[in-house]
Amino acid sequence: MKLGLIGCGKMGRALLEGALKAGIVKAEDVYVSSRTAETRQALSDELGVNAVESNVEVVQNSNAVYLCTKPHIIPLVLVELNEEPECLNDVLLISAAAGLTLETLESPLPHGTRMVRCMPNTPSLIGKGAAAYTLGTHANDADAETTCKLLGAAGSVIEVPEKLMDAVTGVSGSGPAYVYTFIEALADGGVFEGLPRQQALELATQTVLGAASMVAETGLHPAILRDMVCSPGGTTITAVKALEDNGFRSAAINAVSASANKARELGRK
Numbered sequence: 001m002k003l004g005l006i007g008c009g010k011m012g013r014a015l016l017e018g019a020l021k022a023g024i025v026k027a028e029d030v031y032v033s034s035r036t037a038e039t040r041q042a043l044s045d046e047l048g049v050n051a052v053e054s055n056v057e058v059v060q061n062s063n064a065v066y067l068c069t070k071p072h073i074i075p076l077v078l079v080e081l082n083e084e085p086e087c088l089n090d091v092l093l094i095s096a097a098a099g100l101t102l103e104t105l106e107s108p109l110p111h112g113t114r115m116v117r118c119m120p121n122t123p124s125l126i127g128k129g130a131a132a133y134t135l136g137t138h139a140n141d142a143d144a145e146t147t148c149k150l151l152g153a154a155g156s157v158i159e160v161p162e163k164l165m166d167a168v169t170g171v172s173g174s175g176p177a178y179v180y181t182f183i184e185a186l187a188d189g190g191v192f193e194g195l196p197r198q199q200a201l202e203l204a205t206q207t208v209l210g211a212a213s214m215v216a217e218t219g220l221h222p223a224i225l226r227d228m229v230c231s232p233g234g235t236t237i238t239a240v241k242a243l244e245d246n247g248f249r250s251a252a253i254n255a256v257s258a259s260a261n262k263a264r265e266l267g268r269k
């Protein structure tokens with residue numbers, strides 16, 4: 001596998017490091033582009049990958065290329081690639097950009113260009129990502145396999161119809177930020193009640209990790225697992241009522257919806 005990355009910022013680097021750590025690609029077989037010499041030097045020193053200035057050079061040296069620039073930069077990158085259309089003959093492009101539709105991604109490129117739209121998340125950096133993808137018009141079964149191998153190296157991966165990609169963005173693309181906010185708030189509550197900050201953060205982090213693992217490993221519905229914590233007339237049900245009184249559930253639903261709507265808006269630009 002020869003992997004390319006156009007845009008090696010927070011998300012691109014997480015996907016790259018996930019793939020390198022999983023051993024599905026060797027650093028010497030990776031080409032990444034950056035406009036800044038300092039970043040190129042850092043990428044090459046820290047990860048041992050080939051860091052170049054030209055996006056076309058990345059595509060020319062790869063079988064599969066993640067497009068990981070900000071959504072508004074992607075159209076500019078596609079124009080650039082289209083100036084050397086032969087570089088697109090034998091490569092799979094995998095866009096991670098929020099909101100950008102396959103039609104937007106495919107239409108500026110030569111007919112037949114193989115494209116996948118995906119939505120990863122940053123825990124890919126440690127192999128704990130959650131990603132979804134949709135195959136483009138000309139992507140084939142082997143491209144689906146390559147996508148699953150790449151995203152799967154960085155965590156879990158599912159295929160969804162394109163109309164659900166913005167929902168995925170709301171749940172798992174943006175989701176880590178909601179969870180970090182919750183962990184911080186849980187720890188704040190502990191500090192409010194007198195725990196030292198570090199101990200509160202350790203307890204909060206392990207609680208989220210443990211609860212998530214319970215859902216994943218038991219396969220039980222979260223409501224059943226919650227009932228196992230709530231003693232009748234006890235502390236937890238009292239706390240759950242306080243959460244519900246403060247609109248916790250609807251705040252979470254609204255957060256997912258706000259992210260999905262923003263993704264749709266980015267896709268319209």
Ligand SMILES: NC(=O)C1=CN([C@@H]2O[C@H](COP(=O)(O)OP(=O)(O)OC[C@H]3O[C@@H](n4cnc5c(N)ncnc54)[C@H](OP(=O)(O)O)[C@@H]3O)[C@@H](O)[C@H]2O)C=CC1
Pocket residue numbers: 006007008009010011012033034035036039055067068069070071073076077096097098119120121122173174
């Ligand atoms: N962050 C996240 O949690 C997630 C992000 N995404 C998607 O991933 C994409 C990247 O987001 P994120 O990593 O957060 O953003 P960053 O700003 O961290 O990274 C974008 C990178 O693109 C590079 N870049 C900018 N212009 C160009 C260009 N013309 N050619 C090549 N590279 C360029 C920049 O590097 P330099 O200036 O060195 O060239 C920069 O490091 C977005 O489309 C976003 O929607 C998807 C899921 C989750």
Ligand SMILES: O=C(O)[C@@H]1CCC=N1
Pocket residue numbers: 098169173174
């Ligand atoms: O905030 C963003 O726009 C990107 C997409 C999903 C997560 N981060």
